[in-house]
Amino acid sequence: MKKINVILFALFCSQISAQTKKSPTAQDWQKDLRFLQKTVHEDYPFLFVKTTEETFNAEVEKLYNRIPSLENHEIIVGLSRIIALFKYGHMAVGYNLEPFKFHFLPLNLYQFSDGIYVQGVHKDYKDALGARVLEINGLNIKEALEKIYPVVSAENFQFFKARGINMLGVMEVIHAQGITDKLRNSVEFTLEKDGKTFKREFKSLPAGEVVPSRYGYILQDENWLDARDQNTTPLYLDQLDKLYFLEYLPKEKAVFVRLSQIEDDPNERMESFYSRLFDFIEKEEVEKLIIDVRLNGGGNNFKNRSLVTKIIENKKINTVGSLFVIIGRRTFSACQNLVNELHNYTNTIFLGEPTSENINFYGDSRPVILPNSLLPVSLSFAWWQDKPAWQNEEWLAPAIPVDISFEEYSTNKDPVLNAALAFSDRDFKPNPMRFITDLFVRGDIEQLDKEVPKMVKDPRYDFFDFETEISKAGTHLVGSGRMPAIQAGIGVFSFVTRLFPNSANAWKNLAEAYLKAGDKEKAKDLLQKSIVLDTNGKFGEKAKTLLREIENSSKN
Numbered sequence: 001m002k003k004i005n006v007i008l009f010a011l012f013c014s015q016i017s018a019q020t021k022k023s024p025t026a027q028d029w030q031k032d033l034r035f036l037q038k039t040v041h042e043d044y045p046f047l048f049v050k051t052t053e054e055t056f057n058a059e060v061e062k063l064y065n066r067i068p069s070l071e072n073h074e075i076i077v078g079l080s081r082i083i084a085l086f087k088y089g090h091m092a093v094g095y096n097l098e099p100f101k102f103h104f105l106p107l108n109l110y111q112f113s114d115g116i117y118v119q120g121v122h123k124d125y126k127d128a129l130g131a132r133v134l135e136i137n138g139l140n141i142k143e144a145l146e147k148i149y150p151v152v153s154a155e156n157f158q159f160f161k162a163r164g165i166n167m168l169g170v171m172e173v174i175h176a177q178g179i180t181d182k183l184r185n186s187v188e189f190t191l192e193k194d195g196k197t198f199k200r201e202f203k204s205l206p207a208g209e210v211v212p213s214r215y216g217y218i219l220q221d222e223n224w225l226d227a228r229d230q231n232t233t234p235l236y237l238d239q240l241d242k243l244y245f246l247e248y249l250p251k252e253k254a255v256f257v258r259l260s261q262i263e264d265d266p267n268e269r270m271e272s273f274y275s276r277l278f279d280f281i282e283k284e285e286v287e288k289l290i291i292d293v294r295l296n297g298g299g300n301n302f303k304n305r306s307l308v309t310k311i312i313e314n315k316k317i318n319t320v321g322s323l324f325v326i327i328g329r330r331t332f333s334a335c336q337n338l339v340n341e342l343h344n345y346t347n348t349i350f351l352g353e354p355t356s357e358n359i360n361f362y363g364d365s366r367p368v369i370l371p372n373s374l375l376p377v378s379l380s381f382a383w384w385q386d387k388p389a390w391q392n393e394e395w396l397a398p399a400i401p402v403d404i405s406f407e408e409y410s411t412n413k414d415p416v417l418n419a420a421l422a423f424s425d426r427d428f429k430p431n432p433m434r435f436i437t438d439l440f441v442r443g444d445i446e447q448l449d450k451e452v453p454k455m456v457k458d459p460r461y462d463f464f465d466f467e468t469e470i471s472k473a474g475t476h477l478v479g480s481g482r483m484p485a486i487q488a489g490i491g492v493f494s495f496v497t498r499l500f501p502n503s504a505n506a507w508k509n510l511a512e513a514y515l516k517a518g519d520k521e522k523a524k525d526l527l528q529k530s531i532v533l534d535t536n537g538k539f540g541e542k543a544k545t546l547l548r549e550i551e552n553s554s555k556n
Contacts, residue, residue: 023099026068028372029075033064036079036377039368044379047362051085059085072100073183076375077176080151083377089155089163089332089357090365094376095172101207103185105169108211108218109133111161113403116141118191120211120218120226128191128200130227130410135190136168137180144168147177156394159356162216162329169211171204214240215260215295216330227410234414236292236326244270246277252421254288255281262299262334270303278310281317289317290420292326294352298333301384308341311348320347320428324420327398331355333363339396340386349423349430352402352416354395360385390476391433391469399430399463429455432464437473440492448495456499467500471509478513489513504534508543520550 024032037060040047048056063078070078080093096102106122116133136144145165151173152164167173175183186203205211212224219240220226228237235256239245243265247256257277264270281289289311317323325348327339336357342348364382369375400423402416429435432455439448455461470492477489493510500506511526527543527550534540 023072024373029067029072030064032370032372032375033060033067033079035371036060036082036368040379044381046383047086047088047091047380049362050087056082056085071183073102073172074176076100077151077173079375079377080153083379084150084153086362086380087153087155088362088380089153089159090363090378090380091153092365092378094367094378096208096210097375100373100375102173103171103204103207104210105171105187105202106205106211107169107202108213108216109165109168110216110409111165112406112409114405114407116165117227117406119409120213120220120224123223123225125200125202126225128189128193128202129225130406131191131193131200132406133189134192134197136174137187138190139179144174144179147179148173151177155358155361156354156356158329158354158395159332162332162356166211166213227406229410229412232412234412235417236294236414242267244273246273246280248280248284248286249421252288253285254290254421255286256290256292256417258292258295259335260295262296262301262303262338264303271306274306274310278314281314286316288322288324288420290324290326290417292417293331293335293339294326294328294416295330296332296335296338297330298335301334301337304334304338304341307338308345311342311346318346319426320349320430321423321426323348324423325350326352326416326420327355327396328353329356331396332357336361336396337384337386343396343431344386344434347430349400349420349428350396350398351400351419352398354397356395358392358394359387359396360389360392388476390472397463399428401463425460428460432461432466433469433473436470440495445491445495449498452495453499467496467503467506470496470499471506474509474513478516481516483517486513486517490517502533504530504537504539504543507533508539508546511543511546515546515550520554524550 037057040056041053059082063082066078067075076093076095083091083093106125107118107128108120109116110119118128118131118133121129133141135141145168148164148167149160151167152160154160154164171184171187174180174187180187186201188199188201190197190199211218218224218226220230235247236258240260243261243263244257244259249256255277265273280286311318311323323346325339325342327350331339332355336355339350339355340359343350361384362380362382363384365378365380367376368379370377400419402419404415408415436448436452452466456466474489474492474496477485477492480486490510490513493506493513496506497503497510507526507530511523511530514526515523524547527547530543531540531547
């Protein structure tokens with residue numbers, strides 16, 4: 001249960017804030033770094049998936065040697081860079097604690113489809129509200145983002161867009177990462193608004209004071225301003241005081257549901273809400289259910305089962321064109337598990353942006369307290385796997401990708417919801433791999449050869465990489481080492497070569513499958529095809545290397 005870990009982490013942080021009185025010495029920090037290194041190697045070696053022990057150790061040594069010349073905040077940011085190597089979003093270094101209070105700029109940045117804008121700001125900087133960011137301290141915004149990316153434990157770029165981009169507003173971070181030459185209390189932004197470019201200096205808030213944001217947005221009140229027109233509110237931002245709510249759209253005969261967390265709302269338990277939702281669907285004229293989880297950062301995985309089973313059981317809704325889920329850059333943690341299960345077992349059509357978590361991931365972190373600084377470092381320990389290992393991806397991608405521009409946000413338009421309401425294609429395959437796998441398992445090769453080539457050419461399926469995803473299944477089968485599975489893998493790779501006859505990689509993969517089956521002559525013929533298609537490319541080179549190995553082994 002991920003919520004419990006968050007609470008424990010908060011309690012640790014509060015205790016540390018109360019206990020910590022003095023600033024650690026360079027030697028203290030070095031001892032803490034060694035403690036962290038030892039803890040990772042001894043208790044968390046399974047985390048070496050996206051980085052290696054060698055890379056981790058090298059970065060530790062680099063920071064260890066620099067510590068005597070660094071300020072406290074530079075050391076903390078350096079620790080963050082080391083933890084970010086693992087690229088799991090539940091992991092982080094605690095900061096903004098006594099005596100290490102950080103300084104935040106009074107703004108909130110948001111990356112829309114057409115650029116990075118000042119979405120919200122303190123009222124003293126009203127002129128900057130809604131401006132597009134061009135530079136920070138004279139550095140191009142793209143380069144500035146590249147400088148802070150290594151500090152963020154980002155599973156993918158969606159995570160960074162959701163939770164990392166506002167590191168540009170932390171003075172200690174932008175100094176440690178070289179955006180400013182020294183730690184300052186203000187920084188100059190170059191902005192563009194209403195066709196005019198201007199510069200605006202932002203002064204940091206008092207130490208430890210943070211920008212009041214919710215679900216990634218500053219919400220307007222007497223002190224803080226939101227770039228969005230306040231006269232109306234789109235459904236995805238409506239009733240944010242509730243963790244979930246439903247709205248019936250009679251014109252479209254659709255029910256809109258926003259789930260902001262996988263937790264019980266204080267006023268209505270999830271189970272009760274879901275019962276009420278599906279009672280409504282059964283009794284009323286409902287043709288579409290649209291579940292919006294674009295703001296949902298997770299909660300309790302065990303509360304997903306009720307929703308998933310109710311959808312599976314509901315024949316009225318669990319059909320192509322009737323069930324939609326809006327995902328986005330804040331869809332994370334227990335909500336990633338939810339969308340994985342819906343993708344596995346229902347006819348959901350996903351819309352919006354990719355999620356911010358890997359399909360399979362390490363979550364559920366626990367705090368490791370560094371003994372001298374008392375700084376908490378959150379390390380993940382639980383592996384969540386909703387899909388086979390060979391189907392793992394950096395995110396769940398929407399079948400219908402839709403992003404929001406600044407103009408759409410500021411005028412309360414929601415193109416993602418509109419796309420769901422307008423969708424009417426009942427012949428659409430929301431999960432192409434499941435469709436292909438079902439045909440393959442049934443042995444319906446004739447139907448495969450008839451339907452899948454049409455899907456490959458159909459722009460509706462541009463979101464799906466047919467060659468890569470089908471090849472993963474073939475690789476898994478061949479890699480099992482069992483002859484029946486190898487023969488099945490040969491069938492899969494043969495199918496890929498029929499779909500993509502000009503792919504050097506497809507022919508190389510098929511050659512490797514025949515080689516695994518012991519047919520060297522067939523493998524050699526197929527490798528020659530790969531070489532002809534990609535003589536000087538990487539697949540052609542791999543084919544040449546494999547061909548030489550076969551010929552050398554024959555001589556011996």
